[in-house]
Structures are given as structure tokens and as C-alpha cells.
Amino acid sequence: MKIVVTGSLGNISRPLIEFLVHQGHQVTVISSDRNKTSRIASMGAKAAIGSIADASFLENTFEGADAVFAMIPLDSTQEDLGVYMRQMAHNYVEAIRASEIKRVVILSGWAADLIEAENIEHIFGELDVSITFLRPAIFYTNFYQSMELIRGKGLMGKLLALRYYGISSLWNGKTGLLMGNYGGEDRVVFVAPEDIAIVAAEELIQLPDQRSIRYVGSEEMTCNEAAKIIGNAIGKPWLKWVLLSDKKMMQGFKMAKMPAKLASILTNMQAAIHSGKALENFHKNGAKMGHVKLSRFAAEFAQVYHRKS
Ligand SMILES: NC(=O)c1ccc[n+]([C@@H]2O[C@H](COP(=O)([O-])OP(=O)(O)OC[C@H]3O[C@@H](n4cnc5c(N)ncnc54)[C@H](OP(=O)(O)O)[C@@H]3O)[C@@H](O)[C@H]2O)c1
Secondary structure, eight states: OOOEEEEETTTTHHHHHHHHHHHTTEEEEESSSSGGGGHHHTTTTTEEEEETOOHOOOOOOOTOOOOOEEOOOOTTTTSHHHHHHHHHHHHHHHHHHTTTEEEEEEEEEEETTTTTGOHHHHHHHSSSSSEEEEOEEEGGGGGGGGGOOOOHSEEEEHHHHHHOOSSOOOOOOOOOOOOSSOOOOOOOEEEOHHHHHHHHHHHHOOOOSSSSSEEEESSEHHHHHHHHHHHHHOOOTTTOOOOOOOHHHHHHHHHTOOOOOHHHHHHHHHHHHHHHHHHHHHHTTTOOEOOOHHHHHHHHHHHHHHHOO
């Protein structure tokens, strides 16, 4: 099959490209970075360099393809994340309509039906093709965004970090911490991007008639259990995951000069994890659990942690 993969060599797309190329598919990879062309070629795929913000670029890239893995990378420089997400979703819809694509696998999120601003599924729902929405849990790779915090004080939690380190090092408009107003003894589902890639690869080559939704996770535990696994792997077994109130979370985002709407969306999303609604959704919808345990990710995390320190 001719398959277009968006998300460049990111956490999910890199293993997805590997699986698809290994299965003998012709894979075109969208990246906004020309420097990735040779790395993509060395994986046996073809690079299409451009932005998903450019609908005509998408239209050209989708020409002749059978299927697409469509994702909207998070852009934390956007004043209004909801407006950005909807615009990107419309770009995809326009380009898919103009193409012969019959199969679309969309990367959605665990909060799609809990937080309206994150819900782009109804926009893709306008398409008259076979669509699967993947709703993954909280990525293990989010821990990388807490690395400096863990290294410095042995605590996870934005506000403490803000207090200890000053705001600019933690929120520079491109990256931010992902932990805060959920944590402690909250039970959550984490997911390895490789496990999402396995499900995406499985889905892309099928052609079901109807719309479908698949929740994808890897392991369920409390946040403190997760902190312990990461802490043990890096030689800090006392590591704790600090739980902040929504109010403190918002104050922290404000101090960090995060756009107000984005801060509010992130706080609400994390509040839905803390309240247990996200977990309830997972169980209710028969989430597929993958094979990659947090302990395996923690070993990789520890290598990066020690390499950088
Ligand atoms: N983190 C979580 O817990 C979580 C949970 C549920 C869902 N999600 C969703 O997962 C997605 C992130 O997945 P990921 O971690 O695999 O992604 P990732 O590692 O951040 O990679 C995404 C890649 O997309 C490329 N890109 C960025 N902007 C682009 C643009 N305008 N046009 C074309 N390419 C662009 C970038 O590569 P180049 O520089 O090569 O262009 C970037 O590295 C987000 O949509 C997020 O909402 C995340």
C-alpha cells in the first residue's frame, strides 16, 4: 500500500515508519524539516517536506496514496490551541477529500470526548472514508519534559519547579512540563509511543466500513508508583510526584507566561485525569493495552538522564 505518515520522526511516527516499511509498504513521511530528508530515506521511506498548515502541500502529498496516518503535532506557541487544532483538522479534511485516500487513521487523544477544545474528531467525521480515531493515554515520553526538574530537586510538579528554577527555563514557548494538577496517588494509564505505533500500523492496512475508536494504553498505575519506577532507574528511589491544585497550576502557567487559553485547556485536561474521568473512559471503552512496561521506558530514560548529567 501507499501510506502517508505525518509526525515526521517523532515518538509515534518513527516506529510506525519502521513497521510499515518492514511490511513492504511504500511510505511517504511528512516533516517540516528539510534536514530530516536523508534520515527518512535511510529508513526506506520518502520524505515530503512541508507543513500541515499548508493545505495545498497536503493535497499534493496525498495524491495517489491509499491511506494516511494523520496527527496534529502540539504547537505550544499557539495563543488558542483549539483554533489551531480545528484549522489543521480542516486542512487534512480538504486534502483527503481531494485525494483517492480510502483509509484514515487519526491520532486523537484520551480527552477527546471530555475536553471540547481538544476534540477534532467531529471535523474528520465529515469525511466519507473509513476512519479510525486512536485515543492514546499519557505518553511515557512526557517524563523527558520533567528531566531537569527531577535532576534538580527530586520532585515532579510545575509550581515547585517554577519556584526553584525561575520561569523562563521551564516555559520557553516551545516546551513545558506536563505534570502538575494530577499526581500523587491518582491512578492513570500511561502508554509507550511504540504501542500506539503498533495499533496504528494494524489499523492502516484494514478497511473497515464504519468509524471506529480505539483507546490505547500500556500500563496502569498511580503517579507515585510511576515516580518510583523512574526514581529507581536513575538512582533516586525517593522520587515523588507532587500534586498541585488547579488554582496553583493556573498560577504557575500564568507566571510562566503561557497563553491563557492554552493554560486553561491544559489545566482542565489534567484535572480530568485527577478526577478519574480519563481512567473511567479507558475502562468503559475496552482500551487495548500494549506490551511496553514503564520499567522498560525507565531504563531508556535513565540512559538519557545519565548521558546529559
Ligand atoms: N503527550 C501525551 O501524553 C499525549 C496524549 C495523547 C495524545 N497526544 C498527541 O500526540 C501528538 C504528539 O505525538 P508525538 O509525541 O509522536 O509527536 P512528536 O514526537 O512531538 O513529533 C511530531 C513531529 O511533527 C513534526 N511537525 C511539527 N509541526 C509540524 C508541521 N506544522 N507540519 C509538519 N510536521 C510538523 C515535527 O518534526 P519535524 O521537525 O521533522 O517537522 C515533530 O517532531 C500530539 O498531537 C498530542 O496531542 C499526546
